[in-house]
Amino acid sequence: MKKHLISALCLAALAAGGAKAQLEGEPFIHDPSTIAFSDGQYYTFGTGEGGLVSADGWTWHKGGVRPGGGVAPDTIRIGDRYYVAYAVGGGGMNGGHASNVKVMWTKSLNPKSPDFAYHDVGIVASSDGKEPCDAIDPAFLYADGHLWLSYGTYFGYIRMVELDPATGQRVAGNQPVDIAIDLEATALMYRDGWYYLLGTQGTCCDGPNSTYNIRVGRSRNPLGPYVDNFGVPMLKGGGKLVWGAHGRGLGAGHFGLVDLGDGVEKFSFHWEADMDRSGRSVLAILPLIWKNGWPVGQENLRPGTYEIQSERGGALELAVDEVRLPFDFRKSWFRNPADGPDKPLPDQTLEENSKVWPKGQIAVDMGDYMVRPHQHWTISPAPGAGGYMGAPYVKITIAGTERALAATPAGEVITVPAFTGASEQLWRIDQLSDGTYRIIPRGTPDPRAPLVLAAVGRSTARLVRFSPDSDAGRWTFRLP
Amino acid sequence: MKRISCAAAFAASLLLAPLCARAAPVSASLAPYFAPVTTPSASPDQDGFLRRWLVLEPIAKPNRSNQGFTSVYVRDAFAKAALPGGPTAIPRDGQTIPMGGQSLQWHALDAGLFDAKLFYLAQGLGKPTYGVIFWATTIIESDREIADAHLAVGSNSASMWWLNGAETAALFGDRRMVVDDAVSPRVTLHKGRNILRGAIINGPGLSDFCARFVDDAGRPITDLRIATR
Incomplete structure (x- = not known):
């Protein structure tokens, strides 16, 4: 995955500071995980260890603890557990595409909580560096009693596996299924009987020249086939645009659903470049609406x-x-x-x-x-x-x-x-x-x-x- | 009622006003819109609408249009047509009072529908139907104190409402009667008797009103009794 060619540079940029931009505080992050609410705080984790924490989802500060390093984690809460998936290796770093997706869990994301303790589940998916898949960028979906995990990047296929929601381990005998090409930073949603596969297309990690944009396809079956609004299968490169560059934000990637209940949905993502913050990569959260069964990103109401x-x-x-x-x-x-x-x-x-x-x-x-x-x-x-x-x-x-x-x-x-x-x-x-x-x-x-x-x-x-x-x-x- | 019913009628009204005035049918009966009260008390209907009222025969207040029913105009009109005896006085069925050089009578009535169709009351009594002010009052009896009540009213045209002597809701302008047009801030229905009074003003059109109490969640309050004495 291209972004990790310069991920070290991105990490170096995650420092304090910040002028005017959408979110306040120091929302500097790359590849944010789905936002999770734990002990009265919101958490998101990015590439590299740690992440961001916020009391209100508006002002974000550096915080949270995510051991294991690696890239592009995702988080999901099931029962009293927060599962965290992340990838180690791959991403084209040093030319390699051998990677492992690992899972761990904790009962709290708050490092000060007595329930905070990560328990390693182990490897749930991998790529050997030769096959047409690079096992990074994992994304969870818990729907209809099943726990799904998508992963992959532009190097070959996006794949789906099934995990055991009680343990986080791979379901015995489960085999990966190819569900898309030409995507990375995938995410999954389930709504009204449809499974939605979101992902990012375009060029990552090139600051204000990044062409990253978020796409979506849908299927009645979690294993596909996912197609876009033109009927183009995502296995052939299809994908309906959800959100892209807008205003002072360039390079939108790594979608995460924020369901506030009450029929209010938002999505988290990162701008590759916030032009009001020196072109740094930042967390963003915007409204998500639905039109004819498709998710559509929106800006906040303009003054x-x-x-x-x-x-x-x-x-x-x-x-x-x-x-x-x-x-x-x-x-x-x-x-x-x-x-x-x-x-x-x-x-x-x-x-x-x-x-x-x-x-x-x-x-x-x-x-x-x-x-x-x-x-x-x-x-x-x-x-x-x-x-x-x-x-x-x-x-x-x-x-x-x-x-x-x-x-x-x-x-x-x-x-x-x-x-x-x-x-x-x-x-x-x-x-x-x-x-x-x-x-x-x-x-x-x-x-x-x-x-x-x-x-x-x-x-x-x-x-x-x-x-x-x-x-x-x-x-x-x-x-x- | 508002602008007659269509543009054509409006245009015609400019030319044929005398003809329109003669076209209204006259009925000597209050049925089916009202019936005299025959029982000590009644309940709100299943939607909470208050159907038992003491209504004063209409006070003549000519207005060619309802567009002028500003808050200033309406308050002044009601003040000049104020009832004797204070804001919580309960008249008797059949009682008459002098008003504007006339003797007007109170009628204790049960409305046949959710709304009190004042136009047909006036018509049935042989009184003016257009350019009028109506006063209506009723007694709300509650077995409990209800602190989260809201008076929800609709009227044709403008109206003002007082609960236990305090102004509770007001609807100004050229209004059509719709359910829950104005919903008051939270008011308390006391345990025991509560007095609700309203005044409705209309120029041309089908005068009527509807009123009920709802709770904070908008649910109708129905465990009440309504009386006129």
């Missing part, structure tokens, strides 16, 4: 001014009296020559609209969208406010003003005249897997089971526990 429309029907707005547009309604029905040629009419201005606004707090409700200033909300970064699992906390203000959306202790939603940075004025906007969004106050008691802004009535929004079975907490952001 800007939006109409915020409830799936119940109704635009979020200040609960203020209507200010009518001056208009001679006769002109809608009857024309006079004296009216002259048709001409554009101006939109209502903020000054006109705000004349009826009370001072101080103003309630929020939902109404028919009428392209009025009290219905336009500006989403802005809130530097230093942090975030949660890839989504930053932002401020939401009425466009052209500092009037900010705020939560009350009683669960109501209001606006305050000016944004102060207080916690109740900060919001996280999570994209749901259907493409809509949920809006979460920073002060929600449990970020893993959050309160969200929800349409509890046709015209009333309030904070309630998000339910994936209801559209009440789903919102769409539209450009005015």
Whole structure:
């Protein structure tokens, strides 16, 4: 695997520092494993020993202990065990493709926990250096009672083996099955009866010139055949694009599913080059949505001014009296020559609209969208406010003003005249897997089971526990 | 009710308003939308809707359109049509009060549907149907204190609601009656008697309202009794 030709250089780059980028802290990593939650912290491990740890999935620091070295690990929790797979050898290092995939387990990923102790399971897959496979980049999937492990790189085939979920050992008599070519850094998902094989195509480990991009195929059988949306088998090089270079990030690789529950899915990966951080390789976490049975990567909602429309029907707005547009309604029905040629009419201005606004707090409700200033909300970064699992906390203000959306202790939603940075004025906007969004106050008691802004009535929004079975907490952001 | 029902009707209304005014049918009966109260108390229906009400005959308040029902206008209109006896006073069935130079009567009624169709009440009583203010009140009896109640109301057109004398919900603007249009902040239904009062204003259109209490999860609260005396 190409990336390891310069993996030493990558490791040397994993030092403290960092300027602005998506995630905060020091999220420097290459080949991140699937993010695991253990003892109140999130962990991901990369090539080389150790990894990253975070309390909130937004600010990451160097941490975690993963003995064994080697490359590109993966992690999965089954019962009270965290299994860790990693590869030693191969990857084209010094021209060799002989490699072993090893597995170990621990009951905690927190080195300070009394349950933290790795137990070696042993080798579960290997390549002899001559066969058309290089046994690196392992990836777990536990689905329907079976534990699967994919592995491999561009040198030959991606292969699948089955492990015993109780021990982590290879199932007796199990033989590897070829499932793809032209991939590395594979990952597996299972959804609605489909098995998804994800992997990275393109060139690794060339900084801002890396063409790494994430692809996917699917199959009804874990052993394939996996095909893409054009019906091209992944054994012939197929693969639907999931995510690639975007904005200031170049070279997207090593997908990992982050399932937050509630119908919220994200994916972790690394940018080969974060152009805001000297082109270093960094961890990234972004929304994952589903379209026609295919996973599609998304960016976080961009700062800007939006109409915020409830799936119940109704635009979020200040609960203020209507200010009518001056208009001679006769002109809608009857024309006079004296009216002259048709001409554009101006939109209502903020000054006109705000004349009826009370001072101080103003309630929020939902109404028919009428392209009025009290219905336009500006989403802005809130530097230093942090975030949660890839989504930053932002401020939401009425466009052209500092009037900010705020939560009350009683669960109501209001606006305050000016944004102060207080916690109740900060919001996280999570994209749901259907493409809509949920809006979460920073002060929600449990970020893993959050309160969200929800349409509890046709015209009333309030904070309630998000339910994936209801559209009440789903919102769409539209450009005015 | 809102903009009559279609663009054509709107255009026609500009030209044929007198004709439209004559087209409304008149019924002398309140059925099937209302029936006089004959039992001491009733329960909310299975969805929690409150169907037993004391309703005052409509107060004339001409409005050609409902577009002007701002909070300022509606509050002022209701203040000028305020009822005697304070915010929690319970009138008697058949009681009359002077209002706007007229004598208006309270009626204790059970609604036949989930919503109280005030237009047909007015029509059945031979009273004005357009350009009106209705007052409605009811007694909510609970065997327990319910601290996580929310009043969920819909009305055609604007309305305001008071629980035990405190403003609880308000719907301004040109409203159609839809279930759970406005859901109040959390309110407490006390053990024993609670007084719910509403006022509804409408210009042209089919005046009605629906009201129920729901809990924090949006589930209807049904273990209540509703009375008018």
